[in-house]
Amino acid sequence: MTQRYCYFCYICVMEVIQTxxxxxxxxxxxxxxxxxxxxxxxxxxxxALDCKIQSYQKGVRLSKYDLMKQLPGLKEVEWIQSVPxxxxxNVIERLDVAYQKFFSGGGFPKWAKRGEYxxxxxxxxxxxxTxxxxxxxxxxxxxxxxxxTGKLKTAIIIKESNGYFMCVTFGIESKNLYPTDENQVVGIDMGIAHFLTDSKGCYVENPKYTKKYQARLRVxxxxLARKKKGSGRFKKTKSELSRLHSKIANVRKDFSHKxxxxxVKENTLIVCEDLKVRNMIKFGNLSKSIADVSWSGFFDKLSYKSKLYEKRFVQxxxxxxxxxxxxCGHIAKENRLNQANFHCVSCGxxxxxxxxxxxxxxGEGIALNRQREAIACA
Ligand SMILES: [Zn+2]
Structure with missing residues (x-):
C-alpha cells in the first residue's frame, strides 16, 4: 500500500495537475x-484596466469581483455576447494577477496589444x-x-506564429509506476562545468544548445537586419527566426524532461538546492550559463514528476x-582549493x-525529509 502524507508536508498530492x-x-x-x-x-x-485606472483616480478601488459584476451588462453588446x-x-482574473504582480514590486499592468494578447x-x-x-x-x-486519462480542468487556446495551440490541464491521480527501494536516495548539485553532479558520483554533461544554434541565430x-521592416521578406525571416527560437526551447525542454x-524513476528521495535561480539570473555573473541550462525548469519538472510518481523531492x-x-563536517572557505577540487583543511x-x-x-535533504515526515505523522 502506498503511504500518503498530510497536506502540510508538501510532499503528497492525491491529484497532480498537469498541462x-x-x-x-x-x-x-x-x-x-x-x-x-x-x-x-x-x-x-x-x-477593465481603463475602468480600474479611472476609478482609482476618483479614489475608488475596484476589486476583481466588482469588475466581474459588470460583465453581464457588457454581454448586452452583440459581439461580446457570443464569448463564453x-x-x-478569466480576463478579469488575468488583470487581477497583473495587478498583484504590480503590488509586489513589478511593473504597472500594460495595455493588451494586438499580437501580444x-x-x-x-x-x-x-x-x-480525436x-x-x-x-x-x-x-x-x-x-x-x-x-x-485524467479529469479535464481547463483549456487555453493560444495563437502562435505557427498556428493554434491548446494547453489542456488534467487532474491526474498520482501513481507509483516506478517503485524503488527506500534507500535509493540522491542529492544533486547543479553546476556550470557539468549540468549536474549527483551524490552517487555520476554527472550529466551540459547541453550547449545555444552554441550549436548560435551560428544559425546570428545568420x-x-x-533580418538587412531587410526592410514590414516587407514580405522581413516577415518571412522573422517567422523563421521565431521558429528557430521555439526549436531551441523545445530541445532544452526535452533534455530537462529526460x-x-x-x-525520479531511479530514486525514492531526490534532493536539490533551493537556489533563488531568478535572483542569480538577475544579479549573478553566471547569468548566461544558468539561463542556458534553465535550472528552474529542471527543478519544476523534478517536483511535479516526483508528485506524479509518488516520490519525494526536497529542496x-x-x-x-x-x-x-x-x-568530518568542517566548514571553511579554505576547503575549496579551486572550482574543481575540495581539500579539507581539518581532516585532509x-x-x-x-x-x-x-x-x-x-545529507541535508534526508534530515529535512525526516522532519517533515515527523510533522506529517504527528
Ligand atoms: Zn574534513
Missing part, C-alpha cells in the same frame, strides 16, 4: 471565431477520440501524440554545501568539489 500542449487543426470558420473572441477578450481587458462568460471572467481560456471542455469539444466552437481536432538575425524522469538551503567537508579529505557538495545536499 499538455497540443497543436490544433481548426477549420477556417473555427479559426475566425477564435480570432474574434481573442480580440474581444483583449478589448475587455483594456476596458467563463472566458470573460493572444490566448483565451475555457473552463468547460470535454474530450473525444480531440476536444469547446462550447460554441464545437469539435476541435488536435495533432495527438498522447492523451492522458538569421543579420539577415534527465528529470531518469532521477535544501544551499548555504555552506560547497564549503562543508562531507567526511580530498574529493571532487561537486561530488562533495552533492553528498552534503543529500
Amino acid at each position: 499538455y500542449k497540443y497543436k490544433l487543426k481548426p477549420t477556417t470558420q473555427q479559426a475566425n471565431l477564435l480570432d474574434n473572441w481573442i480580440g474581444t477578450c483583449r478589448f475587455v481587458y483594456n476596458l 462568460s467563463q472566458s470573460l471572467q 493572444n490566448s483565451i481560456l475555457f473552463k468547460s471542455v470535454s474530450q473525444t477520440a 480531440g476536444f469539444v469547446l462550447p460554441k466552437v464545437g469539435q476541435l481536432k488536435v495533432f495527438k501524440d498522447r492523451m492522458p 538569421k538575425n543579420r539577415s 534527465v528529470s524522469l531518469k532521477y 535544501v538551503n544551499p548555504k555552506f554545501t560547497s564549503q562543508k567537508c562531507n567526511s 579529505h580530498q574529493q571532487n568539489a561537486d561530488f562533495n557538495a552533492a553528498k552534503n545536499i543529500l
Whole structure:
C-alpha cells in the first residue's frame, strides 16, 4: 500500500495537475471565431484596466469581483455576447494577477496589444477520440501524440506564429509506476562545468544548445537586419527566426524532461538546492550559463514528476554545501582549493568539489525529509 502524507508536508498530492500542449487543426470558420473572441477578450481587458485606472483616480478601488459584476451588462453588446462568460471572467482574473504582480514590486499592468494578447481560456471542455469539444466552437481536432486519462480542468487556446495551440490541464491521480527501494536516495548539485553532479558520483554533461544554434541565430538575425521592416521578406525571416527560437526551447525542454524522469524513476528521495535561480539570473555573473541550462525548469519538472510518481523531492538551503567537508563536517572557505577540487583543511579529505557538495545536499535533504515526515505523522 502506498503511504500518503498530510497536506502540510508538501510532499503528497492525491491529484497532480498537469498541462499538455497540443497543436490544433481548426477549420477556417473555427479559426475566425477564435480570432474574434481573442480580440474581444483583449478589448475587455483594456476596458477593465481603463475602468480600474479611472476609478482609482476618483479614489475608488475596484476589486476583481466588482469588475466581474459588470460583465453581464457588457454581454448586452452583440459581439461580446457570443464569448463564453467563463472566458470573460478569466480576463478579469488575468488583470487581477497583473495587478498583484504590480503590488509586489513589478511593473504597472500594460495595455493588451494586438499580437501580444493572444490566448483565451475555457473552463468547460470535454474530450473525444480525436480531440476536444469547446462550447460554441464545437469539435476541435488536435495533432495527438498522447492523451492522458485524467479529469479535464481547463483549456487555453493560444495563437502562435505557427498556428493554434491548446494547453489542456488534467487532474491526474498520482501513481507509483516506478517503485524503488527506500534507500535509493540522491542529492544533486547543479553546476556550470557539468549540468549536474549527483551524490552517487555520476554527472550529466551540459547541453550547449545555444552554441550549436548560435551560428544559425546570428545568420538569421543579420539577415533580418538587412531587410526592410514590414516587407514580405522581413516577415518571412522573422517567422523563421521565431521558429528557430521555439526549436531551441523545445530541445532544452526535452533534455530537462529526460534527465528529470531518469532521477525520479531511479530514486525514492531526490534532493536539490533551493537556489533563488531568478535572483542569480538577475544579479549573478553566471547569468548566461544558468539561463542556458534553465535550472528552474529542471527543478519544476523534478517536483511535479516526483508528485506524479509518488516520490519525494526536497529542496535544501544551499548555504555552506560547497564549503562543508562531507567526511568530518568542517566548514571553511579554505576547503575549496579551486572550482574543481575540495581539500579539507581539518581532516585532509580530498574529493571532487561537486561530488562533495552533492553528498552534503543529500545529507541535508534526508534530515529535512525526516522532519517533515515527523510533522506529517504527528
Ligand atoms: Zn574534513
